[in-house]
Amino acid sequence: xxxxxxxxxxxxDLAAGYVLGALERSEEDAVRDHLATCTEPHPEFAAFGxxxxxxxxLGDLELVExxxxxxxxxxxxxxxxxxxxxxxxxxxxxxxxxxxSAPAAPTAPTAFPTPAERAQREERRRARTTRxxxxxxxxxxxxxxxxGAWGLNLQQQLDAAQRFDRAVASVIQVAGQAGSKTxxxxxxxxxxxxxxxxxxxxxxxxxxxxxxxxxxxxQVYETWVIVGxxxxxxxxGFPVDSNGIGSFxxxxxxxxxxxxxxxxxxxxxGNTAPTLPIVAAGVAIAPPPSS
Amino acid sequence: MNExxxxxxxxxASPADDADxxxxxxxxxxxxxxxxxxxxxxxxxxxxxxxxxTSDASLAEDVVQDAFLGVWRNAGRxxxxxxxxxxxxxxxxxxxxxxxxxxxxxxxxxxxREDVPPPALQVPDIWQDVAAGLDRAEIAAAMETLSTVxxxxxxxxxxxxxxxxEISDRTGTPLGTVKSRVRLGLLALRRALVGDEAGxxxxxxxxxx
Numbered sequence: 001x002x003x004x005x006x007x008x009x010x011x012x013d014l015a016a017g018y019v020l021g022a023l024e025r026s027e028e029d030a031v032r033d034h035l036a037t038c039t040e041p042h043p044e045f046a047a048f049g050x051x052x053x054x055x056x057x058l059g060d061l062e063l064v065e066x067x068x069x070x071x072x073x074x075x076x077x078x079x080x081x082x083x084x085x086x087x088x089x090x091x092x093x094x095x096x097x098x099x100x101s102a103p104a105a106p107t108a109p110t111a112f113p114t115p116a117e118r119a120q121r122e123e124r125r126r127a128r129t130t131r132x133x134x135x136x137x138x139x140x141x142x143x144x145x146x147x148g149a150w151g152l153n154l155q156q157q158l159d160a161a162q163r164f165d166r167a168v169a170s171v172i173q174v175a176g177q178a179g180s181k182t183x184x185x186x187x188x189x190x191x192x193x194x195x196x197x198x199x200x201x202x203x204x205x206x207x208x209x210x211x212x213x214x215x216x217x218x219q220v221y222e223t224w225v226i227v228g229x230x231x232x233x234x235x236x237g238f239p240v241d242s243n244g245i246g247s248f249x250x251x252x253x254x255x256x257x258x259x260x261x262x263x264x265x266x267x268x269x270g271n272t273a274p275t276l277p278i279v280a281a282g283v284a285i286a287p288p289p290s291s
Numbered sequence: 292m293n294e295x296x297x298x299x300x301x302x303x304a305s306p307a308d309d310a311d312x313x314x315x316x317x318x319x320x321x322x323x324x325x326x327x328x329x330x331x332x333x334x335x336x337x338x339x340x341x342x343x344x345t346s347d348a349s350l351a352e353d354v355v356q357d358a359f360l361g362v363w364r365n366a367g368r369x370x371x372x373x374x375x376x377x378x379x380x381x382x383x384x385x386x387x388x389x390x391x392x393x394x395x396x397x398x399x400x401x402x403x404r405e406d407v408p409p410p411a412l413q414v415p416d417i418w419q420d421v422a423a424g425l426d427r428a429e430i431a432a433a434m435e436t437l438s439t440v441x442x443x444x445x446x447x448x449x450x451x452x453x454x455x456x457e458i459s460d461r462t463g464t465p466l467g468t469v470k471s472r473v474r475l476g477l478l479a480l481r482r483a484l485v486g487d488e489a490g491x492x493x494x495x496x497x498x499x500x
Contacts, residue, residue, distance in 0.1 A: 016474040017455045021389045022448035024456070051480045053378045054433075055449050056340065066338035066355060071330055074356050078326050078363045087321030 006034040008042075015044040019052050069176035076172055160210070160243035167208030167247035174198035174206045181284040183261045185209060188278035193263070195246065199284050203255035205235065209246035209263065209280065215239045218268040221246060221279065225253045226260040237269045257286040311376035319366040326363055333377060337384045344388035344452055354391050358384040389452040433483035441476030444469055 011034040017023045018031050035042060175182045179201035187194050195209030205223060212221060220237030227233075235250035246263075255261075262281035264274045311332070317325030337358065341351035361383050369379050434442065447453045447461070455473065459466040 013470070016477050017448070017470065019477070020445065020448040020473065021386055022453065022455050022458070022473065024454055025390075047481060048474070048477045051477050051484065052449070053381070054480065054484055055445070056336070056381065061336075061339050061343060063335050064339045064342055066334050066352065070338070070352050070355060071327070071334065073352075074330060074359045075323060075327055077356065077360055079323055081360065081363060082321055082323065087319075 006030045008034075008038060008040055011035065011038065011042065012044055015042070016048050019045065019049040068178060069173075072176035073172065076176075160245050163243060163245045163247065164208060164210045167245065168196060170247070171196050171198045171206050171208045174200055177201075181255070181257055181286045183282040183284050185261065185263065185280040185282045187211075187280050190277065191279045193244075193246075193280045195280060197261055197282070199255045199259075199261075200252075203253040205250040205253075205255065205261055207238075207246060207248045207250070207263075210244055212240045212244050212246050212279065213265075214242045214244065215265070220266055220269050221248075221263050222266045222269070222271060222274065223248070223250045224260075224262045224264065224274055225250075225255050226262060227254060227256060227258075232262065232274050234270075234272060234274075237266060255284055257284055259284045307377075308375050315366050315369055315376050318363060319369075326359065329362065329376075329380070330359055333380050336377075336381060340381060340384050341388045341391075343450055344385070345392055350391055350395075351388070354388045355384060358387045361387070385449075392452040433480060436479050436483045437476050438472075440464075441472045441479065444472040445476045448473060 011031050014023055014027060014031050018028060021028075023031065035045065174180050175198040177200075181199040183197040183199065183205070185193075185195040185197060185207070193209055193212045195207060197205050197207045199205050203225070205225070207223065209221075215221065220239055222237040223235050224232040225235050233253060235253045236248065238246055238248040240246050260281055260283055262274070263279045264276070265279055266275055311329070314325050314328050314332075318329060334355070337355050338351060341354040341358075342348060345351050345354060358380070362380055369376065437445070443462070444458055447458045448455065453461065455469050456466060458464070459469045462469070464472075
Protein backbone atom coordinates (compact mmCIF):
# COMPACT_ATOMS: atom_id res chain seq x y z
CA UNK A 1 0.00 0.00 0.00
CA UNK A 2 1.54 3.28 -1.10
CA UNK A 3 -1.34 5.54 -0.11
CA UNK A 4 -0.76 7.75 2.91
CA UNK A 5 -2.06 6.18 6.06
CA UNK A 6 -5.37 7.28 7.46
CA UNK A 7 -5.17 9.92 10.17
CA UNK A 8 -6.76 9.64 13.59
CA UNK A 9 -9.36 12.28 12.66
CA UNK A 10 -10.21 10.62 9.37
CA UNK A 11 -10.81 7.32 11.11
CA UNK A 12 -12.97 9.03 13.73
CA ASP A 13 -15.00 10.68 10.99
CA LEU A 14 -15.73 7.29 9.42
CA ALA A 15 -16.61 5.46 12.65
CA ALA A 16 -20.41 5.58 12.29
CA GLY A 17 -20.28 4.50 8.66
CA TYR A 18 -17.80 1.78 9.58
CA VAL A 19 -19.94 0.13 12.22
CA LEU A 20 -22.93 0.14 9.86
CA GLY A 21 -20.89 -1.37 7.04
CA ALA A 22 -21.61 1.77 4.99
CA LEU A 23 -18.09 2.44 3.75
CA GLU A 24 -16.44 1.35 0.55
CA ARG A 25 -14.55 -1.82 1.38
CA SER A 26 -11.26 -0.06 0.61
CA GLU A 27 -12.10 2.63 3.16
CA GLU A 28 -13.04 -0.06 5.61
CA ASP A 29 -9.68 -1.74 5.19
CA ALA A 30 -7.93 1.57 5.77
CA VAL A 31 -9.93 2.15 8.96
CA ARG A 32 -9.11 -1.35 10.16
CA ASP A 33 -5.42 -0.81 9.47
CA HIS A 34 -5.55 2.45 11.38
CA LEU A 35 -7.28 0.91 14.38
CA ALA A 36 -4.75 -1.88 14.49
CA THR A 37 -1.87 0.55 14.90
CA CYS A 38 -3.35 3.72 16.44
CA THR A 39 -2.08 4.41 19.95
CA GLU A 40 -4.80 6.92 20.82
CA PRO A 41 -8.20 5.79 22.06
CA HIS A 42 -11.11 5.47 19.66
CA PRO A 43 -14.13 5.27 21.98
CA GLU A 44 -16.50 6.25 19.19
CA PHE A 45 -16.14 2.88 17.49
CA ALA A 46 -17.33 0.98 20.56
CA ALA A 47 -20.00 3.57 21.34
CA PHE A 48 -21.52 3.38 17.86
CA GLY A 49 -20.85 -0.32 17.48
CA UNK A 50 -22.75 -1.20 20.62
CA UNK A 51 -25.95 0.04 19.04
CA UNK A 52 -25.64 -1.94 15.83
CA UNK A 53 -26.87 -5.33 17.12
CA UNK A 54 -30.00 -3.60 18.36
CA UNK A 55 -30.79 -2.49 14.81
CA UNK A 56 -31.80 -6.06 14.08
CA UNK A 57 -34.23 -5.98 16.98
CA LEU A 58 -35.40 -2.51 16.03
CA GLY A 59 -35.81 -3.19 12.37
CA ASP A 60 -38.93 -5.36 12.65
CA LEU A 61 -37.00 -8.15 11.06
CA GLU A 62 -39.29 -10.84 9.74
CA LEU A 63 -37.91 -14.18 10.88
CA VAL A 64 -37.70 -16.72 8.07
CA GLU A 65 -36.48 -20.29 8.48
CA UNK A 66 -33.77 -21.22 5.96
CA UNK A 67 -34.40 -24.26 3.74
CA UNK A 68 -33.37 -27.51 5.44
CA UNK A 69 -30.91 -28.35 2.67
CA UNK A 70 -28.83 -25.25 3.44
CA UNK A 71 -27.54 -26.72 6.68
CA UNK A 72 -26.46 -29.91 4.94
CA UNK A 73 -24.68 -27.93 2.23
CA UNK A 74 -22.82 -25.83 4.78
CA UNK A 75 -21.76 -28.87 6.76
CA UNK A 76 -20.59 -30.68 3.64
CA UNK A 77 -18.57 -27.63 2.58
CA UNK A 78 -17.06 -27.30 6.07
CA UNK A 79 -16.15 -30.97 6.16
CA UNK A 80 -14.52 -30.68 2.75
CA UNK A 81 -12.62 -27.64 3.99
CA UNK A 82 -11.51 -29.57 7.06
CA UNK A 83 -10.32 -32.45 4.94
CA UNK A 84 -8.37 -30.12 2.66
CA UNK A 85 -6.97 -28.04 5.55
CA UNK A 86 -6.76 -30.19 8.68
CA UNK A 87 -6.65 -28.25 11.93
CA UNK A 88 -3.45 -28.41 13.87
CA UNK A 89 -4.90 -27.29 17.19
CA UNK A 90 -3.30 -29.51 19.81
CA UNK A 91 -6.05 -28.86 22.37
CA UNK A 92 -8.58 -31.08 20.68
CA UNK A 93 -8.33 -33.79 18.11
CA UNK A 94 -10.73 -33.25 15.26
CA UNK A 95 -12.36 -36.40 14.02
CA UNK A 96 -10.54 -37.63 10.95
CA UNK A 97 -12.62 -37.80 7.81
CA UNK A 98 -12.97 -41.53 7.29
CA UNK A 99 -12.26 -41.65 3.60
CA UNK A 100 -9.84 -38.81 2.98
CA SER A 101 -6.69 -40.65 2.13
CA ALA A 102 -8.23 -43.96 1.26
CA PRO A 103 -11.53 -43.73 -0.57
CA ALA A 104 -11.64 -47.49 -0.57
CA ALA A 105 -12.46 -48.29 3.02
CA PRO A 106 -10.92 -51.45 4.45
CA THR A 107 -14.40 -52.79 5.04
CA ALA A 108 -15.09 -52.80 1.31
CA PRO A 109 -17.38 -55.64 0.40
CA THR A 110 -15.66 -58.12 -1.83
CA ALA A 111 -18.63 -60.33 -2.55
CA PHE A 112 -22.36 -60.11 -1.96
CA PRO A 113 -22.63 -60.17 1.83
CA THR A 114 -24.81 -62.76 3.49
CA PRO A 115 -27.98 -61.51 5.18
CA ALA A 116 -26.37 -62.11 8.57
CA GLU A 117 -23.30 -60.09 7.60
CA ARG A 118 -25.49 -57.37 6.24
CA ALA A 119 -27.53 -57.19 9.41
CA GLN A 120 -24.38 -57.07 11.50
CA ARG A 121 -22.87 -54.40 9.32
CA GLU A 122 -26.03 -52.36 9.38
CA GLU A 123 -26.18 -52.53 13.15
CA ARG A 124 -22.56 -51.43 13.46
CA ARG A 125 -23.12 -48.59 11.07
CA ARG A 126 -26.30 -47.46 12.73
CA ALA A 127 -24.52 -47.35 16.06
CA ARG A 128 -21.80 -45.06 14.85
CA THR A 129 -23.70 -43.04 12.32
CA THR A 130 -24.07 -39.65 13.86
CA ARG A 131 -25.02 -36.62 11.91
CA UNK A 132 -21.34 -35.72 11.85
CA UNK A 133 -20.44 -39.08 10.44
CA UNK A 134 -23.05 -38.69 7.78
CA UNK A 135 -21.81 -35.29 6.72
CA UNK A 136 -18.21 -36.48 6.71
CA UNK A 137 -19.13 -39.33 4.46
CA UNK A 138 -20.62 -36.95 1.95
CA UNK A 139 -17.83 -34.46 2.19
CA UNK A 140 -14.91 -36.82 2.10
CA UNK A 141 -15.53 -37.57 -1.54
CA UNK A 142 -15.83 -33.89 -2.33
CA UNK A 143 -12.51 -33.36 -0.59
CA UNK A 144 -10.90 -36.02 -2.69
CA UNK A 145 -11.89 -34.03 -5.74
CA UNK A 146 -10.44 -30.85 -4.27
CA UNK A 147 -7.20 -32.51 -3.29
CA GLY A 148 -7.05 -34.65 -6.41
CA ALA A 149 -7.39 -31.68 -8.73
CA TRP A 150 -4.12 -30.33 -7.37
CA GLY A 151 -1.25 -31.09 -9.66
CA LEU A 152 -3.30 -32.16 -12.61
CA ASN A 153 -1.75 -31.19 -15.85
CA LEU A 154 -3.61 -33.15 -18.44
CA GLN A 155 -6.75 -31.58 -19.80
CA GLN A 156 -8.49 -34.91 -19.84
CA GLN A 157 -7.86 -35.45 -16.15
CA LEU A 158 -9.07 -31.96 -15.44
CA ASP A 159 -12.24 -32.59 -17.42
CA ALA A 160 -12.72 -35.82 -15.52
CA ALA A 161 -12.29 -34.02 -12.20
CA GLN A 162 -14.79 -31.38 -13.26
CA ARG A 163 -17.29 -34.00 -14.39
CA PHE A 164 -16.91 -35.86 -11.13
CA ASP A 165 -17.27 -32.59 -9.23
CA ARG A 166 -20.56 -31.89 -11.00
CA ALA A 167 -21.76 -35.43 -10.39
CA VAL A 168 -20.93 -35.13 -6.69
CA ALA A 169 -22.75 -31.82 -6.56
CA SER A 170 -25.95 -33.45 -7.80
CA VAL A 171 -25.55 -36.23 -5.25
CA ILE A 172 -25.15 -33.70 -2.44
CA GLN A 173 -28.17 -31.85 -3.73
CA VAL A 174 -30.24 -35.00 -3.28
CA ALA A 175 -28.53 -35.92 0.00
CA GLY A 176 -29.55 -32.61 1.49
CA GLN A 177 -33.24 -33.20 0.91
CA ALA A 178 -35.59 -34.64 3.51
CA GLY A 179 -36.15 -38.39 3.25
CA SER A 180 -32.94 -39.07 1.36
CA LYS A 181 -30.26 -41.59 2.22
CA THR A 182 -26.57 -41.59 1.42
CA UNK A 183 -24.20 -44.30 0.27
CA UNK A 184 -20.43 -44.39 0.20
CA UNK A 185 -19.39 -46.74 -2.58
CA UNK A 186 -16.13 -48.50 -1.74
CA UNK A 187 -14.04 -50.45 -4.20
CA UNK A 188 -14.54 -54.17 -4.41
CA UNK A 189 -11.85 -56.78 -4.99
CA UNK A 190 -9.42 -55.93 -7.79
CA UNK A 191 -11.11 -52.57 -8.25
CA UNK A 192 -10.07 -49.01 -7.49
CA UNK A 193 -13.45 -47.50 -8.32
CA UNK A 194 -15.21 -45.51 -5.63
CA UNK A 195 -17.93 -42.96 -5.32
CA UNK A 196 -20.85 -41.55 -3.49
CA UNK A 197 -24.57 -41.89 -4.01
CA UNK A 198 -27.80 -40.57 -2.61
CA UNK A 199 -31.13 -42.33 -2.55
CA UNK A 200 -34.21 -40.25 -3.30
CA UNK A 201 -37.45 -40.81 -1.41
CA UNK A 202 -38.73 -42.82 -4.40
CA UNK A 203 -35.78 -45.19 -3.98
CA UNK A 204 -33.95 -44.13 -7.14
CA UNK A 205 -30.20 -43.82 -6.68
CA UNK A 206 -28.11 -40.86 -7.89
CA UNK A 207 -24.52 -42.03 -8.38
CA UNK A 208 -21.20 -40.24 -8.75
CA UNK A 209 -18.31 -42.62 -9.37
CA UNK A 210 -14.69 -42.33 -10.45
CA UNK A 211 -11.89 -44.61 -11.58
CA UNK A 212 -14.18 -46.96 -13.45
CA UNK A 213 -12.49 -48.77 -16.35
CA UNK A 214 -14.09 -47.68 -19.63
CA UNK A 215 -16.86 -49.85 -21.02
CA UNK A 216 -16.64 -51.18 -24.57
CA UNK A 217 -19.27 -52.40 -27.02
CA UNK A 218 -22.52 -53.24 -25.28
CA GLN A 219 -20.95 -53.34 -21.82
CA VAL A 220 -22.58 -51.35 -19.03
CA TYR A 221 -22.07 -50.82 -15.33
CA GLU A 222 -25.26 -52.14 -13.75
CA THR A 223 -26.59 -50.85 -10.44
CA TRP A 224 -28.14 -53.30 -8.00
CA VAL A 225 -30.27 -52.81 -4.92
CA ILE A 226 -30.11 -55.65 -2.40
CA VAL A 227 -32.62 -55.65 0.44
CA GLY A 228 -32.20 -58.18 3.23
CA UNK A 229 -31.90 -61.69 1.87
CA UNK A 230 -33.79 -60.92 -1.32
CA UNK A 231 -32.25 -61.31 -4.74
CA UNK A 232 -30.40 -58.29 -6.15
CA UNK A 233 -32.67 -56.02 -8.21
CA UNK A 234 -31.19 -54.35 -11.30
CA UNK A 235 -32.14 -50.68 -11.37
CA UNK A 236 -30.24 -49.38 -14.38
CA GLY A 237 -26.93 -49.48 -16.23
CA PHE A 238 -24.61 -46.86 -17.66
CA PRO A 239 -21.59 -46.79 -19.97
CA VAL A 240 -18.31 -45.13 -18.96
CA ASP A 241 -15.76 -43.56 -21.29
CA SER A 242 -12.03 -43.21 -20.84
CA ASN A 243 -12.35 -40.51 -18.18
CA GLY A 244 -13.58 -43.18 -15.76
CA ILE A 245 -16.44 -41.10 -14.41
CA GLY A 246 -19.88 -42.55 -13.79
CA SER A 247 -22.73 -40.09 -13.32
CA PHE A 248 -26.09 -41.79 -13.35
CA UNK A 249 -29.59 -41.85 -11.87
CA UNK A 250 -31.29 -45.23 -11.59
CA UNK A 251 -34.93 -46.20 -11.86
CA UNK A 252 -37.13 -45.90 -8.78
CA UNK A 253 -36.87 -48.91 -6.47
CA UNK A 254 -37.53 -50.04 -2.96
CA UNK A 255 -34.38 -48.88 -1.20
CA UNK A 256 -34.83 -48.83 2.58
CA UNK A 257 -32.07 -47.86 4.99
CA UNK A 258 -29.56 -50.68 5.21
CA UNK A 259 -30.07 -51.72 1.60
CA UNK A 260 -26.83 -52.50 -0.23
CA UNK A 261 -26.13 -50.57 -3.43
CA UNK A 262 -23.70 -52.45 -5.65
CA UNK A 263 -22.22 -51.83 -9.09
CA UNK A 264 -21.02 -54.58 -11.41
CA UNK A 265 -19.69 -54.65 -14.95
CA UNK A 266 -22.13 -56.52 -17.23
CA UNK A 267 -21.68 -57.62 -20.83
CA UNK A 268 -24.93 -55.91 -21.82
CA UNK A 269 -27.91 -54.14 -20.37
CA GLY A 270 -30.83 -56.10 -18.91
CA ASN A 271 -29.06 -58.85 -16.97
CA THR A 272 -31.23 -60.06 -14.12
CA ALA A 273 -28.43 -61.60 -12.07
CA PRO A 274 -25.15 -59.83 -11.38
CA THR A 275 -21.81 -60.91 -12.79
CA LEU A 276 -19.20 -61.04 -10.04
CA PRO A 277 -17.06 -59.51 -8.78
CA ILE A 278 -18.58 -56.30 -7.47
CA VAL A 279 -16.82 -53.18 -8.71
CA ALA A 280 -18.00 -51.04 -5.80
CA ALA A 281 -20.69 -51.22 -3.15
CA GLY A 282 -21.99 -49.53 -0.03
CA VAL A 283 -24.92 -49.41 2.37
CA ALA A 284 -27.73 -46.82 2.18
CA ILE A 285 -27.78 -44.87 5.41
CA ALA A 286 -30.49 -42.52 6.56
CA PRO A 287 -29.12 -39.47 8.36
CA PRO A 288 -30.26 -39.13 11.93
CA PRO A 289 -33.05 -36.57 12.23
CA SER A 290 -31.50 -33.13 12.62
CA SER A 291 -32.10 -31.39 15.93
CA MET B 292 -26.19 6.51 35.65
CA ASN B 293 -23.72 4.08 37.06
CA GLU B 294 -25.97 1.09 36.91
CA UNK B 295 -26.44 1.20 33.18
CA UNK B 296 -22.78 1.94 32.78
CA UNK B 297 -21.68 -1.09 34.73
CA UNK B 298 -24.35 -3.14 33.02
CA UNK B 299 -22.82 -2.15 29.73
CA UNK B 300 -19.12 -2.29 30.45
CA UNK B 301 -18.82 -4.95 33.05
CA UNK B 302 -21.81 -7.06 32.28
CA UNK B 303 -21.30 -10.66 33.16
CA ALA B 304 -21.76 -13.09 30.37
CA SER B 305 -25.16 -14.73 30.20
CA PRO B 306 -25.43 -18.54 30.18
CA ALA B 307 -26.16 -18.31 26.45
CA ASP B 308 -22.91 -16.38 25.91
CA ASP B 309 -20.91 -18.96 27.84
CA ALA B 310 -22.48 -21.80 25.90
CA ASP B 311 -21.74 -19.99 22.63
CA UNK B 312 -18.11 -19.47 23.57
CA UNK B 313 -17.72 -23.11 24.47
CA UNK B 314 -19.22 -24.10 21.13
CA UNK B 315 -17.00 -21.67 19.25
CA UNK B 316 -13.91 -23.12 20.93
CA UNK B 317 -14.89 -26.52 19.56
CA UNK B 318 -15.44 -24.98 16.13
CA UNK B 319 -11.91 -23.56 16.32
CA UNK B 320 -10.65 -27.06 17.06
CA UNK B 321 -12.34 -28.34 13.91
CA UNK B 322 -15.36 -30.05 15.44
CA UNK B 323 -18.00 -30.21 12.75
CA UNK B 324 -20.86 -30.98 15.10
CA UNK B 325 -20.02 -27.79 17.00
CA UNK B 326 -20.47 -25.85 13.77
CA UNK B 327 -23.78 -27.59 13.26
CA UNK B 328 -24.74 -26.56 16.78
CA UNK B 329 -23.81 -22.94 16.14
CA UNK B 330 -25.66 -23.00 12.84
CA UNK B 331 -28.78 -24.38 14.49
CA UNK B 332 -28.69 -21.58 17.06
CA UNK B 333 -28.41 -18.71 14.61
CA UNK B 334 -29.58 -20.00 11.24
CA UNK B 335 -32.97 -18.28 11.42
CA UNK B 336 -31.55 -14.92 12.45
CA UNK B 337 -28.73 -15.23 9.91
CA UNK B 338 -30.99 -16.20 7.04
CA UNK B 339 -33.54 -13.53 7.91
CA UNK B 340 -30.87 -10.82 7.90
CA UNK B 341 -29.43 -12.06 4.61
CA UNK B 342 -32.88 -12.26 3.05
CA UNK B 343 -33.83 -8.79 4.21
CA UNK B 344 -30.67 -7.29 2.71
CA THR B 345 -30.57 -9.23 -0.54
CA SER B 346 -34.33 -9.73 -1.16
CA ASP B 347 -33.30 -12.89 -2.95
CA ALA B 348 -33.78 -16.29 -1.33
CA SER B 349 -31.11 -18.03 -3.35
CA LEU B 350 -28.55 -15.25 -2.83
CA ALA B 351 -29.42 -15.22 0.88
CA GLU B 352 -28.61 -18.92 1.07
CA ASP B 353 -25.24 -18.30 -0.57
CA VAL B 354 -24.56 -15.49 1.88
CA VAL B 355 -25.36 -17.64 4.91
CA GLN B 356 -23.25 -20.49 3.59
CA ASP B 357 -20.38 -18.13 2.88
CA ALA B 358 -20.70 -16.56 6.33
CA PHE B 359 -20.74 -19.84 8.24
CA LEU B 360 -17.77 -21.07 6.24
CA GLY B 361 -16.07 -17.83 7.26
CA VAL B 362 -16.93 -18.61 10.87
CA TRP B 363 -15.64 -22.15 10.40
CA ARG B 364 -12.30 -20.96 9.04
CA ASN B 365 -11.85 -17.92 11.26
CA ALA B 366 -13.35 -18.98 14.58
CA GLY B 367 -9.90 -18.54 16.12
CA ARG B 368 -10.05 -14.84 15.34
CA UNK B 369 -12.99 -14.24 17.62
CA UNK B 370 -11.77 -12.27 20.62
CA UNK B 371 -13.45 -13.07 23.90
CA UNK B 372 -14.51 -10.08 25.94
CA UNK B 373 -15.11 -7.88 22.93
CA UNK B 374 -18.64 -8.88 22.07
CA UNK B 375 -20.85 -11.93 22.02
CA UNK B 376 -20.42 -14.80 19.62
CA UNK B 377 -23.91 -14.03 18.35
CA UNK B 378 -22.99 -10.48 17.41
CA UNK B 379 -19.79 -11.67 15.79
CA UNK B 380 -21.54 -14.30 13.70
CA UNK B 381 -24.35 -11.99 12.64
CA UNK B 382 -21.93 -9.18 11.78
CA UNK B 383 -20.18 -11.57 9.40
CA UNK B 384 -23.54 -12.44 7.84
CA UNK B 385 -24.36 -8.76 7.48
CA UNK B 386 -20.98 -8.02 5.93
CA UNK B 387 -21.28 -10.80 3.38
CA UNK B 388 -24.86 -9.85 2.53
CA UNK B 389 -23.82 -6.26 1.87
CA UNK B 390 -20.96 -7.52 -0.29
CA UNK B 391 -23.44 -9.62 -2.24
CA UNK B 392 -25.84 -6.77 -3.00
CA UNK B 393 -23.01 -4.41 -3.86
CA UNK B 394 -21.59 -6.95 -6.25
CA UNK B 395 -24.99 -7.03 -7.91
CA UNK B 396 -24.94 -3.28 -8.35
CA UNK B 397 -22.68 -2.30 -11.21
CA UNK B 398 -21.97 1.14 -9.76
CA UNK B 399 -20.02 -0.05 -6.77
CA UNK B 400 -16.50 -1.30 -7.06
CA UNK B 401 -15.81 -4.38 -5.07
CA UNK B 402 -12.50 -6.15 -5.07
CA UNK B 403 -12.93 -9.79 -6.06
CA ARG B 404 -11.31 -11.41 -3.10
CA GLU B 405 -11.45 -15.10 -2.53
CA ASP B 406 -11.31 -15.01 1.20
CA VAL B 407 -12.69 -11.78 2.54
CA PRO B 408 -11.80 -11.54 6.20
CA PRO B 409 -14.71 -11.08 8.54
CA PRO B 410 -15.04 -7.61 9.95
CA ALA B 411 -12.52 -6.98 12.69
CA LEU B 412 -15.02 -4.93 14.59
CA GLN B 413 -15.96 -6.41 17.90
CA VAL B 414 -17.51 -4.30 20.55
CA PRO B 415 -18.93 -4.70 24.01
CA ASP B 416 -22.32 -6.10 23.37
CA ILE B 417 -25.60 -4.75 24.60
CA TRP B 418 -27.70 -7.08 22.54
CA GLN B 419 -28.82 -9.27 25.40
CA ASP B 420 -29.32 -6.25 27.63
CA VAL B 421 -31.52 -4.71 25.01
CA ALA B 422 -33.44 -7.85 24.31
CA ALA B 423 -33.88 -8.77 27.97
CA GLY B 424 -34.56 -5.34 29.37
CA LEU B 425 -36.88 -3.83 26.81
CA ASP B 426 -40.12 -4.89 25.30
CA ARG B 427 -41.22 -4.16 21.75
CA ALA B 428 -42.95 -0.96 22.77
CA GLU B 429 -39.80 0.42 24.34
CA ILE B 430 -37.77 -0.57 21.33
CA ALA B 431 -40.24 1.14 19.05
CA ALA B 432 -40.10 4.19 21.28
CA ALA B 433 -36.31 4.26 20.94
CA MET B 434 -36.69 4.25 17.19
CA GLU B 435 -39.17 7.10 17.46
CA THR B 436 -36.49 9.28 18.99
CA LEU B 437 -34.74 9.34 15.64
CA SER B 438 -35.71 11.91 13.11
CA THR B 439 -37.11 10.60 9.87
CA VAL B 440 -33.98 11.52 7.94
CA UNK B 441 -31.72 9.90 10.52
CA UNK B 442 -33.71 6.70 10.44
CA UNK B 443 -33.75 6.69 6.65
CA UNK B 444 -29.98 7.13 6.49
CA UNK B 445 -29.36 4.31 8.98
CA UNK B 446 -31.79 1.95 7.27
CA UNK B 447 -30.36 2.63 3.81
CA UNK B 448 -26.91 1.90 5.18
CA UNK B 449 -27.63 -1.13 7.34
CA UNK B 450 -30.43 -2.83 5.45
CA UNK B 451 -29.88 -1.36 1.99
CA UNK B 452 -26.15 -2.02 1.89
CA UNK B 453 -25.53 1.49 0.54
CA UNK B 454 -22.35 3.37 1.25
CA UNK B 455 -22.66 6.86 2.71
CA UNK B 456 -21.66 8.23 -0.69
CA GLU B 457 -24.42 6.22 -2.37
CA ILE B 458 -26.96 7.47 0.16
CA SER B 459 -25.80 10.98 -0.64
CA ASP B 460 -26.24 10.39 -4.38
CA ARG B 461 -29.59 8.68 -3.99
CA THR B 462 -31.17 11.20 -1.65
CA GLY B 463 -29.55 14.28 -3.16
CA THR B 464 -28.05 15.15 0.21
CA PRO B 465 -24.47 16.36 0.69
CA LEU B 466 -22.13 13.63 1.93
CA GLY B 467 -21.30 15.55 5.10
CA THR B 468 -24.98 15.76 5.98
CA VAL B 469 -25.44 12.03 5.44
CA LYS B 470 -22.50 11.32 7.74
CA SER B 471 -23.97 13.59 10.40
CA ARG B 472 -27.38 11.95 10.17
CA VAL B 473 -25.92 8.49 10.54
CA ARG B 474 -23.76 9.56 13.46
CA LEU B 475 -26.47 11.49 15.30
CA GLY B 476 -29.00 8.74 14.65
CA LEU B 477 -26.74 6.14 16.23
CA LEU B 478 -26.10 8.44 19.19
CA ALA B 479 -29.83 8.98 19.68
CA LEU B 480 -30.42 5.25 19.63
CA ARG B 481 -27.65 4.73 22.10
CA ARG B 482 -29.10 7.30 24.46
CA ALA B 483 -32.56 5.80 24.18
CA LEU B 484 -31.36 2.26 24.76
CA VAL B 485 -28.59 2.48 27.33
CA GLY B 486 -28.38 6.06 28.49
CA ASP B 487 -25.21 7.99 28.01
CA GLU B 488 -24.66 10.21 31.00
CA ALA B 489 -21.30 8.88 32.06
CA GLY B 490 -20.32 7.49 28.76
CA UNK B 491 -19.46 8.61 25.35
CA UNK B 492 -19.68 12.16 24.07
CA UNK B 493 -19.86 12.93 20.42
CA UNK B 494 -16.45 14.12 19.27
CA UNK B 495 -18.18 16.07 16.52
CA UNK B 496 -20.80 17.71 18.71
CA UNK B 497 -21.60 21.10 17.30
CA UNK B 498 -20.63 20.50 13.71
CA UNK B 499 -24.26 20.60 12.63
CA UNK B 500 -26.61 18.10 11.06
